[in-house]
Amino acid sequence: MKSKRRLQTTFDIISIGYELLDGRILNTNAKWLAEQISGLGGKVCRIIAVGDEVGEISSVIKDSFRRKIDWVITTGGLGPTYDDVTLQGVAKAVGRKLVLNKRALEMVRKKYLELFEKGIVDSPELTPHRMKMAMLPRGAKPLENEVGSAPGVLLKFKKTRIVCLPGVPNELENIFEKRVKPLLERSVKKIHTADRWLLIKGVPESTLAPKIDDVRSRFPTVYIKSHPRREEGESIINLYMRIIAQNPRICRETLDKVEKIITELAEELGGVVSRLEGAPR
Amino acid sequence: MKSKRRLQTTFDIISIGYELLDGRILNTNAKWLAEQISGLGGKVCRIIAVGDEVGEISSVIKDSFRRKIDWVITTGGLGPTYDDVTLQGVAKAVGRKLVLNKRALEMVRKKYLELFEKGIVDSPELTPHRMKMAMLPRGAKPLENEVGSAPGVLLKFKKTRIVCLPGVPNELENIFEKRVKPLLERSVKKIHTADRWLLIKGVPESTLAPKIDDVRSRFPTVYIKSHPRREEGESIINLYMRIIAQNPRICRETLDKVEKIITELAEELGGVVSRLEGAPR
Structure with missing residues (x-):
């Protein structure tokens, strides 16, 4: 079984949010990602939905590390509110601190300026909640989100690459297609x-x-x-x-x-x- | 967080089948179960999809044991073909053998006799493949399936109860409503x-x-x-x-x-x- 799996680049999809666990919503994001990944030649090993809890998120990510999964893709929990704790969970799993990422902050700043100019928000001010979306685990790279405010996140930890995407489907799809797919096309083993x-x-x-x-x-x-x-x-x-x-x-x-x-x-x-x-x- | 969780009876839903991992199908079974469980006052902690591999199935079930989850509900992989390996995975997780369960065999026999009488199958014979559906982990109880041929399975292991349901939605829903829900109504903590x-x-x-x-x-x-x-x-x-x-x-x-x-x-x-x-x- 091991040898079979290793012919393909391996993925875990981790979907984050209580709304998946109480049956409020169908996990269409995971299906969409699984289709994309299979289409590129990758193998999805597990799809896991967990609640918005730092300990739970960290625990399932660590389990992916233990199983030497090549790519961990999370969805959900990147927004500005307290219960968006995905990056705290990732930071805990990799044992790094969350730090203000300048490139991410610039993305968030630009986004709120745009929203302000369009009259969608009342102020372009970088409030603590908005800045929270630019607090990434040390060493992470932000992935530009063209349709929403929370940047995606890419982080390498030992041999695993972690990608964090928002839970809003069109934001997830935009970041995946524009920023993640090109990386996968280069790194997924040709099979x-x-x-x-x-x-x-x-x-x-x-x-x-x-x-x-x-x-x-x-x-x-x-x-x-x-x-x-x-x-x-x-x-x-x-x-x-x-x-x-x-x-x-x-x-x-x-x-x-x-x-x-x-x-x-x-x-x-x-x-x-x-x-x-x-x-x- | 621990004290919060323990106020409610806890559940993991484990969905089994490669078709969930390559994006062929949406995991509507898990959403349906999650809704039912929440409606009864239970708390779904994780929903996990894994492939049809004995080692993978056993590994995620053991993880539920480690986390002291009260109920583990699996879906899929109970049919007559070689790649239906859920019960092998459960047997491995609990360290018991698969043995021919007489009550389950009687259910399967009755079912194929009905199907034969209706002209749906050519023979009521209990072929090895059909008998496979009556091979349950030692100590398990079969749960009658009124609409399909594979019985559901109920098994107690230490403090965890494991319920295995088929992947065909109307079979899963039938067994859940008729056989599982009454048990849950008695055992889920009133909150x-x-x-x-x-x-x-x-x-x-x-x-x-x-x-x-x-x-x-x-x-x-x-x-x-x-x-x-x-x-x-x-x-x-x-x-x-x-x-x-x-x-x-x-x-x-x-x-x-x-x-x-x-x-x-x-x-x-x-x-x-x-x-x-x-x-x-």
Whole structure:
């Protein structure tokens, strides 16, 4: 399992806010991020929702460190109010202090000046609450938020990169697309995937299952899933195989090998095997 | 924070399935469960999505044990196929073997007989895959599933109760409502809540904020949230307070005390305080 995971750059998504835990809102942010990350070739290992508590936030982030996750992405809790405690949680997890970040302060200052000029706020003043959004863990970089006031945050800690994004969906999406995605495109390990379908007739799935389990344990990078059905009393299995590997040649050669083994096993059990062109209709 | 949490019965929701981690599906099951649990007076501490891996499942469940969570509710991974490994994960977490549970087997047998009689399956035979759904961790109880074939599972381990529900929403909801909710209604600690709104005029939120932080730390069972705005240059704060306690008297007396302290603090800062009847419009 370890070797399988390590072919891909790993991610944990940590969603912060009591509103997720009492069922008030659906965690659409996590789904959106998971889709983006998978699309880039990354592997999301866990999605965790916790409340707005410094100890809880710090505890789940530390757990990601222990599991040597490459990227931890948090959402929510970056705003100006007391219960926005994400950065306190991150600071606690990495054992650093929150300090006023000049670039973040400049971002916040510019944002409130804009909001003031548009008549949205009554004053461009940098109140303590507004300055709070520029207090980042020592060593962190702010990520510009074009649509809201709280900057995102990027922080490296040992081998893990931590990205903190706001909870407001369009702010999160803006920062992710403009500031985070370009970084991920450079740093996410390039992976290749390939898949194949076999049609196996005349072997009951319950007979083939233990054999497939053996194959699975010998080829941990190959995901094998069988979809059994019966047609006029005959057992029919659509067998799906998918591989993730560092290069297309390994993908192809490994799938060839697995296909050959499964074909032989099924034929020994009296089955007839053929390769399908793409997914069964 | 500890004392605050322990007033309520605690829950972790563990959602199992790769389809949640690659963004294919939204975790609507977790939201539904969170709403149900909150409605009963329980506190959801974490919602965690992990993949279909025995080690991962076992690891997050063990973490719930370490945190002395009262109820762990898993969703997904109870079906007949190889990648349904939730019960293997639970068995590993509690250090018990999977054994054929006679009551669960009877449920599965009855179900396939029904499906066969309705012409939905070709045979009522208890294949190894179907029997797999009756292999429960030693000491577990099956929970009847009226709408699908995999029974739910209830297991006590030390002070934690583990409930395993299928991932198919209507099966999950059926088992929860018919088998789990009655148990929770008996075992979830009865809690009382009360809330109150204050209107504070003439004190900037940035001045009041540190004082409120002090009050918050002295009364950890009280949730305090301020909603500041400006009207014609004047600072106006709608201050919300909510308390959770074991009896209504404590709720009322504590809120009275907190209201008095905040009123005095705001008045010392030159503010004018009044109590609102319910939430501000």
